[in-house]
Amino acid sequence: MDQLSLDFTLDQGGFALSAAHQAPLRGITALFGPSGAGKSTLLRVIAGFEPGARGRVGFGDTVWQDSAGGIFVPPHKRGIGMVFQDARLFGHLSVAGNLDFADRRSAAIPSDITRDAVIAALDLEPLLPRRPASLSGGERQRVAIGRALLTRPHLMLMDEPLAALDLRRKAAILPYIAALPQAFGVPVLYVTHAIDEVTRIADDLIALNKGQVAAAGPLAETFARLDLDGGGSRFEAGVILSATVVGTDTEWQLTGLDVEGQTLAMPAAQIDAGAQVQLRVRARDVLLATQRPEGLSAQNILTGTVTEVIAEPDTAFAEVFVAVGAQSVRARVTRVAVAQLGLAPGLPVHAVLKAISFDRRVL
């Protein structure tokens, strides 16, 4: 596994980005943060478009940039594939011409990536003779992804490739992106400010805030504490649960899911039994009870043990982490409830999940 090592600062007149971070790159790493956090700039530094960055940027055994050592590898020699937010296809070439532009220049590089495989994986065949100007936004990004893959890169950088698309088109492209690392053996660094994109496709997460890395690590554990580390909004705070599909009850139109030996039910989804799925549960959608609640319309209850209680000073609320097997759920409750129920580490509790969303990634 190749390691991206960053230790640099970049001052852009009023905005300073600094990163001292080692990121093992496997699968898809989401670079997440609000607008203006410095995500795109960080990507540009890695790509080699910011020669003014002071410090070091390295990938695997290669040093790409070292201001002290006078090293600067220009972008065209870094072996990165970049997908820009605005696609940046060449208007003077057809789609096939755009793909060939990359393909020809990387033909000598040892790689399993072939033109045919890329065209097949991204369904580009019908688009080949067309001009970029005649493509829809979603088609354009698919071509841009294919073109970047055909540089046979060590690392794919994607700069909010779906930001300009509506929800439906976004949903249509996400599966293509999610499949890239397995299909082509290339790690992806994916910039986004949309949390639903993160939870759908990311394996790891780097959260950026105000030009600093706020949190980083495997998706589920980093995501659960994102807001507490200053990297996400409290409103969206919650956890990601891995679950196995048990089966679908056609009478009640419910799909059963197994989480750590306990069962949840979701409105029926077209997913085969045995499939792994990811669920997102927001902290504000979780109630806690010290006894198993009866006579409740909410049916999804997970039993676990309190591991951590974080009271927020100056507010009515506290964040409570509950271990459910090897995973955990998080509940946002009032501080007065913490006191009255005696919520403390070690206490067995029942977590009632009022709402669960499917992140439709089937692994």
Add this chain to the structure above:
Amino acid sequence: MNLPAFDPLWLTLRLAAVTTLLLLVLGTPLAWWLARSRSRIKPVVEALTALPLVLPPTVLGFYLLILLSPTSPLGAAWRNATGDTLTFSFAGLVVASCLYSLPFMVQPLQAAFEGLGRGPLEAAASLRAGPWDRFFRVVVPLSLRGYLTATVLSFAHTIGEFGVVLMVGGNIPGRTKVISIAIYEHVETINYADAHLLSAVLLVFSFLILLFVYVLNRRFRVRVG
């Protein structure tokens, strides 16, 4: 009709063609530098490049006459190397025309390069294209309309040149007597028939060139969208 009357036309076309080709080679790097540079001397270079637009051709011609004369270092060096003078020769006309038409080559190219922005260049760099590769495979094709405009304007402007030629080249048949000079001479000698003929040829020729460019430009625009 006596055919020798067309000599000035061929000479003019040759001068315009050579000048335009030279300007394509020299103007491209200059325009690229002007489009990309953030140097403090950029405005100075821009002003110098635009100078032929505002200077009376006689002023430009006067300085060139001094600069190119066999007594100047440049003129002397040229004479030693080629055995011919720069003043009152075709080579001298080419040098003068290049300066005279420089803004007509550089300004459209600079505008085209600036209009590209950094997007296509960064995209090409991320696709493993080096600097020269980026320029010839991305910048030039995407700036074709700018090149077309620059080429035609430089060519047409050189054809219409009069004052500078008169100062630097004089009126030597087959050597420096271009069409505008020939027409002037015909009028001076009250040879209106030849003046009519050459003027009409120049008028129709210029119109056809411009028409060709505008038609091509229109098609080009539709294709690229």
